[in-house]
Amino acid sequence: MVLGAGGTGGHVFPALALAIEMRDMGIDVLWAGRESGLEKQVAVENGFGFAPLASSGFYGKGIGGKARAAWLLSRGLAQAIGLLRRVTPSGVAATGGFATAALLAATEFGGTPYFLLEQNCIPGRVTSFFAPRARETFLAFPSAKPLPGTNSVAGNPLRREFQAGERSDDGKTVLFIGGSLGAQALNVAALDAAAALTNLDFVILTGRRDYEYVRSRVRSKNVELVEFTSHPEELYRRATIAVSRAGGVVLSELVAFGIPAILIPFPHATDRHQDANAEYLASVGAATVLDQSRLSGLTSLVRTLVDDTKRRQQMEAAARSIAKPDAAASIARKIVEELSQGQESSSKSEAPTTSQ
Numbered sequence: 001m002v003l004g005a006g007g008t009g010g011h012v013f014p015a016l017a018l019a020i021e022m023r024d025m026g027i028d029v030l031w032a033g034r035e036s037g038l039e040k041q042v043a044v045e046n047g048f049g050f051a052p053l054a055s056s057g058f059y060g061k062g063i064g065g066k067a068r069a070a071w072l073l074s075r076g077l078a079q080a081i082g083l084l085r086r087v088t089p090s091g092v093a094a095t096g097g098f099a100t101a102a103l104l105a106a107t108e109f110g111g112t113p114y115f116l117l118e119q120n121c122i123p124g125r126v127t128s129f130f131a132p133r134a135r136e137t138f139l140a141f142p143s144a145k146p147l148p149g150t151n152s153v154a155g156n157p158l159r160r161e162f163q164a165g166e167r168s169d170d171g172k173t174v175l176f177i178g179g180s181l182g183a184q185a186l187n188v189a190a191l192d193a194a195a196a197l198t199n200l201d202f203v204i205l206t207g208r209r210d211y212e213y214v215r216s217r218v219r220s221k222n223v224e225l226v227e228f229t230s231h232p233e234e235l236y237r238r239a240t241i242a243v244s245r246a247g248g249v250v251l252s253e254l255v256a257f258g259i260p261a262i263l264i265p266f267p268h269a270t271d272r273h274q275d276a277n278a279e280y281l282a283s284v285g286a287a288t289v290l291d292q293s294r295l296s297g298l299t300s301l302v303r304t305l306v307d308d309t310k311r312r313q314q315m316e317a318a319a320r321s322i323a324k325p326d327a328a329a330s331i332a333r334k335i336v337e338e339l340s341q342g343q344e345s346s347s348k349s350e351a352p353t354t355s356q
Contacts, residue, residue: 001022001027001029001090001091001093001335002030002031002032002051002083002092002103003029003030003031004092004095004099004104005033005039005094005095005097005099006033006039006055006099007034007097007099008038012037012039012042012095013042013159013249014095014117014157014158014249014328015039015117015157016042017160018093018157018328018332019031019043019048020328021157021328021329021332022332022335023048025336030048030049030051030089031049031050032050032052032053033053034099039099053103054102055072055099055101055102056069056073056098069098073101076102077102079102080102080106081109084110091114091115091335091339092104092107092112092115094116095117096116096117096118096119096126101126104126113339113342115135115136115138116131116134116137117157117331118138118143119247119248119249119252120141120247120273120277121142121143121276122271123143123145124273131149131151132148132149135338135342136149136151136334137149138151138152138155138327138331138334139152139153139154140153140252140327141153141248142280154324154327154330155323155324155327156248156252156324157327161233162236162256162325163256163325163326165323165325166257167236167258168237168238169238169239170240171306171309172201173239174190174200174203174241174306175236175239175242177245178205178210183207183266184210185264186243187207187210187214188214189295189299191217191218192298194223195220196299197222197303198222200302202222203224203238203239204223204224204225205229205232205235206226208227208228211227236257236259237257239257240306240312241259241261241305241312243262243264243302244261244263245265246264246275246289247266248273248277251263251277251278251281255281256323256325258317258320260286260305260312260315260316260319261281261287262287262289263277263281263287263289266292281319281322284318284321286318287315288305
């Protein structure tokens with residue numbers, strides 16, 4: 001099996017969870033992605049073979065950037081064709097994003113069956129393009145717009161540490177999550193809330209980019225700063241509520257732990273997919289949504305939610321009702337089953353017939 005995943009952690013970490021499950025099922029997994037990307041580091045650290053494929057983002061770039069992206073895509077396509085001819089995999093699975101476009105195109109040319117994983121309510125552009133011809137697209141959440149082809153809501157693959165989803169909630173811990181790089185607007189709002197609500201404890205996952213800036217602005221003793229963690233489950237276990245961006249993977253992690261959430265979608269996310277993600281969680285009662293332009297009201301919203309135990313219990317129940325913490329195992333089993341059925345059908349069609 002060749003696994004295509006790269007770009008942000010939102011693509012890479014679901015791929016890692018799926019890769020581990022497949023390896024435990026006895027399947028050889030070869031990871032394909034950018035040589036300089038997070039994906040290579042994650043693949044190598046976890047013992048997976050890695051095949052480099054050139055790629056670069058296309059959307060949102062100027063003429064020069066788009067020309068470079070097109071050149072890298074053609075180079076990556078040639079590399080991917082060579083890779084598939086060399087290893088002849090039984091199938092390909094990809095988590096979407098520009099880093100997987102060349103691999104998926106090469107897969108179509110060679111006729112290898114492929115599967116897609118989509119992390120958000122609004123499918124990415126690579127996913128949308130290849131979904132009609134995929135064997136199946138596994139959605140993290142119900143799609144906010146029609147997606148051609150075969151698809152099912154299977155959840156985001158999460159590491160096994162997220163499956164228990166147990167918390168030791170002390171009733172006063174507020175977790176702020178801005179993403180791996182950080183979100184300065186959320187970090188500043190967290191410090192303002194902490195200074196106003198000194199009876200609560202604030203854990204702020206600042207991101208590496210903003211850590212020093214945030215540390216220099218702390219003005220109350222109820223703040224714990226975390227620059228980066230590869231084990232966010234340790235923070236989730238402590239959270240009474242979470243204030244977060246609305247990327248698909250972090251939302252899947254929050255609902256797995258049943259954490260009531262205040263979601264502040266990143267306003268410049270591609271196709272405003274974070275807005276759609278947040279609106280879905282709000283529609284089932286697992287979260288409340290606050291526009292970034294209204295951050296002045298965040299402190300009051302945090303105070304109200306922490307003080308309302310009954311509402312938090314209802315939000316926790318709603319979150320757990322849509323959680324799919326075993327998504328990695330179920331998707332891995334489904335891929336193996338579909339590939340096995342395809343091989344059986346192919347063997348039968350190729351078997352010689354005898355005349356009576």
